[in-house]
Amino acid sequence: xxxxxxxKLSDDLLRPLLQTSWRFYVLVAFLGSIVLMGLGTWAYxxxxxxxxxxxxxxxxxxxxxxxxxxxxGISHAGTLISAxxxxxxxxxxRPVTRCAEVITAFALMIGALFPIIHLGRPWLFxxxxxxxxxxxxxxxxxxxxxxxxxxxxxxLTGSVLFLVLPMIPDFALVxxxxxxxxxxxxxxxxxxxxxxxxxxxxxESAMSIMAIAIIPVAVSVHTIVSFDFSMAPVxxxxxxxxxxxFVAGAIxxxxxxxxxxxAALRKFLHIEEYLHPVHFxxxxxxxLMMSLLWGYFVFAERLTVWYGNESAEIQVLRxxxxxxxxxxxxxxxxxxxxxxxxILSIRKLRTITGCVIASCGVLVGMWLERFLIVVPSxxxxxxxxxxxxxxxxxxxxxxxxxxxxxxxxxxxxxxxxVPIISIWELKVGEQETHExxxxxxxxxxxxxxx
Amino acid sequence: xxxxxxxxxxxxxxGCGACVTACHAENNIPTVGPEQAARGRAMHWLRVExxxxxxxxxxxxxxxxxxxxxxxxxxxxxxxxxxxxxHTAEGLNAQxxxxxxxxxxxxxxxxxxxxxxxxxxxxxPKPLHLQLNxxxxxxxxxxxxxxxxxxxxxxxxxxxxxxxxRELKDGDIKPACVQGxxxxxxxxxDLNDPESEVSRLSRSPRGGKxxxxxxxxxxVTYLERQTQV
Numbered sequence: 001x002x003x004x005x006x007x008k009l010s011d012d013l014l015r016p017l018l019q020t021s022w023r024f025y026v027l028v029a030f031l032g033s034i035v036l037m038g039l040g041t042w043a044y045x046x047x048x049x050x051x052x053x054x055x056x057x058x059x060x061x062x063x064x065x066x067x068x069x070x071x072x073g074i075s076h077a078g079t080l081i082s083a084x085x086x087x088x089x090x091x092x093x094r095p096v097t098r099c100a101e102v103i104t105a106f107a108l109m110i111g112a113l114f115p116i117i118h119l120g121r122p123w124l125f126x127x128x129x130x131x132x133x134x135x136x137x138x139x140x141x142x143x144x145x146x147x148x149x150x151x152x153x154x155x156l157t158g159s160v161l162f163l164v165l166p167m168i169p170d171f172a173l174v175x176x177x178x179x180x181x182x183x184x185x186x187x188x189x190x191x192x193x194x195x196x197x198x199x200x201x202x203x204e205s206a207m208s209i210m211a212i213a214i215i216p217v218a219v220s221v222h223t224i225v226s227f228d229f230s231m232a233p234v235x236x237x238x239x240x241x242x243x244x245x246f247v248a249g250a251i252x253x254x255x256x257x258x259x260x261x262x263a264a265l266r267k268f269l270h271i272e273e274y275l276h277p278v279h280f281x282x283x284x285x286x287x288l289m290m291s292l293l294w295g296y297f298v299f300a301e302r303l304t305v306w307y308g309n310e311s312a313e314i315q316v317l318r319x320x321x322x323x324x325x326x327x328x329x330x331x332x333x334x335x336x337x338x339x340x341x342x343i344l345s346i347r348k349l350r351t352i353t354g355c356v357i358a359s360c361g362v363l364v365g366m367w368l369e370r371f372l373i374v375v376p377s378x379x380x381x382x383x384x385x386x387x388x389x390x391x392x393x394x395x396x397x398x399x400x401x402x403x404x405x406x407x408x409x410x411x412x413x414x415x416x417x418v419p420i421i422s423i424w425e426l427k428v429g430e431q432e433t434h435e436x437x438x439x440x441x442x443x444x445x446x447x448x449x450x
Numbered sequence: 451x452x453x454x455x456x457x458x459x460x461x462x463x464x465g466c467g468a469c470v471t472a473c474h475a476e477n478n479i480p481t482v483g484p485e486q487a488a489r490g491r492a493m494h495w496l497r498v499e500x501x502x503x504x505x506x507x508x509x510x511x512x513x514x515x516x517x518x519x520x521x522x523x524x525x526x527x528x529x530x531x532x533x534x535x536x537h538t539a540e541g542l543n544a545q546x547x548x549x550x551x552x553x554x555x556x557x558x559x560x561x562x563x564x565x566x567x568x569x570x571x572x573x574x575p576k577p578l579h580l581q582l583n584x585x586x587x588x589x590x591x592x593x594x595x596x597x598x599x600x601x602x603x604x605x606x607x608x609x610x611x612x613x614x615x616r617e618l619k620d621g622d623i624k625p626a627c628v629q630g631x632x633x634x635x636x637x638x639x640d641l642n643d644p645e646s647e648v649s650r651l652s653r654s655p656r657g658g659k660x661x662x663x664x665x666x667x668x669x670v671t672y673l674e675r676q677t678q679v
């Protein structure tokens with residue numbers, strides 16, 4: 001790769017870090033105020049008691065647990081997809097991996113907050129952790145909620161490592177191209193990176209170890225999240241297929257989140273040259289596959305329940321298919337299956353806009369899917385006398401909205417302080433294409449003149 | 451070792467609700483008021499379920515007092531992350547209020563829906579606030595609570611028996627609901643004592659467990675006329 005094109009690449013991708021427009025401040029202030037409002041609402045809930053939410057007897061879990069599963073699901077965009085793409089060495093992954101991995105880190109942080117927000121006494125959340133207590137009391141290791149704690153902390157640690165490792169050479173680049181305080185800060189983050197062959201070798205081995213290690217962790221995390229439901233003897237929760245069903249749903253919503261994030265980055269950071277329509281087309285194909293897989297899972301789940309005709313489960317099924325939850329259920333089917341499959345299986349429609357429309361639908365649909373798993377089952381347990389229904393209250397809606405703002409805010413800030421596209425990986429990629437091209441032309445020459 | 455159990459004769463029960471009232475009075479259960487009750491926050495450790503059978507005019511009305519079934523294989527216990535919900539040596543499903551952080555997982559896992567959540571700090575309309583039972587702790591906002599088989603009465607009777615250097619005998623302990631029942635439809639006692647009234651009733655051919663097929667092994671037996679369908 002020529003010196004000039006390398007310089008242009010660095011200039012383009014470092015521009016968001018070095019130049020700040022007023023729109024950035026407006027956006028941050030706007031999102032920040034929504035996040036503050038969410039925190040205030042949480043404080044209000046803690047101060048006044050959990051009764052300010054719509055939770056009731058028997059719907060003891062609703063919006064917060066839906067959000068928890070939703071955000072943990074979104075977190076599967078990044079690390080898992082990027083790890084798989086790295087392992088198969090897909091060339092088109094290079095501009096995609098970092099914006100994917102960072103979704104994982106932030107979505108996990110937000111998702112992990114929800115089990116705490118939803119506690120009756122959130123100030124005692126640390127009782128879920130095995131800490132050395134003077135009373136020698138351990139958490140109950142039989143409880144899926146404790147498994148959640150371990151799964152999420154493992155996944156968060158792993159994905160933050162996976163995210164930060166390939167950022168080191170880019171931090172060094174920023175360090176070398178800036179002066180003053182900024183250079184010192186990025187210098188510290190670069191951990192003394194000099195680009196020696198030894199350092200490159202270590203980085204690459206660390207990356208391949210992490211890529212392999214993180215895949216089983218990612219799969220296990222959402223399986224364990226599904227165990228929160230499938231371990232309890234609640235109609236339509238107590239199902240062996242919940243593990244793979246949740247993992248598939250997580251990857252599905254994760255890809256959708258990634259497509260939306262990439263489209264936004266492309267538009268607002270003007271990096272059209274690096275995120276090509278082909279990236280969206282490839283991710284669109286992945287999304288199409290996951291949509292079909294998700295449809296298969298829902299079909300299998302519903303069919304077995306309907307065919308088995310067990311009295312408690314059939315009540316839940318009826319409530320979702322035909323009863324009061326039917327509008328939500330059929331919306332979910334349309335936006336999760338009908339629309340994405342239609343848009344994404346027609347090549348002409350699989351454009352950036354098409355992919356974004358399908359992805360927005362999928363996000364809505366996957367949120368509804370989790371809601372429809374949590375609430376109707378709790379409302380239709382075994383004794384009809386204690387059936388109930390649920391209506392969200394403003395507190396829950398505000399907190400839910402504020403987490404979407406928090407995600408956007410964290411993402412915006414990240415894109416401000418870190419090159420959102422891995423610069424060194426792009427350069428390596430271009431180098432490789434260049435070399436293959438040379439080899440090819442060399443071979444062609446050789447064939448012409450034996 | 452004792453194993454506490456209960457038997458409820460549904461053929462005798464008139465659905466008067468005295469057990470519910472007695473339970474409220476004994477266990478300091480807050481009255482949530484009409485507005486919260488309409489939102490599904492009504493709190494009754496013991497409720498009388500009403501079921502109508504048949505079509506008008508040939509309607510039969512059935513009552514079933516449902517309290518915590520004190521399951522031997524209780525689904526609420528393993529799911530609690532902090533051991534707030536746990537099994538005592540005498541087979542009770544105990545709830546340690548101070549250890550509860552309010553995940554409400556136990557309430558979801560309970561197939562009988564007999565676990566309740568304190569949505570607000572408890573309040574009683576005057577003059578009910580003057581009659582709180584000093585033997586029972588008042589629960590704060592954010593914790594789960596449930597029927598204890600009036601564990602305070604079990605403990606008091608055991609201490610009395612120990613002080614008088616005698617064994618507990620059948621009928622020494624009466625939970626509030628059993629004591630309050632106007633038609634003596636409820637019996638409480640030691641299931642490990644084959645001669646106790648509750649053991650005798652539990653062996654009745656009229657007896658059955660609520661949601662027996664879930665495998666929770668409840669310690670409450672419901673007696674009702676068995677009809678051939």
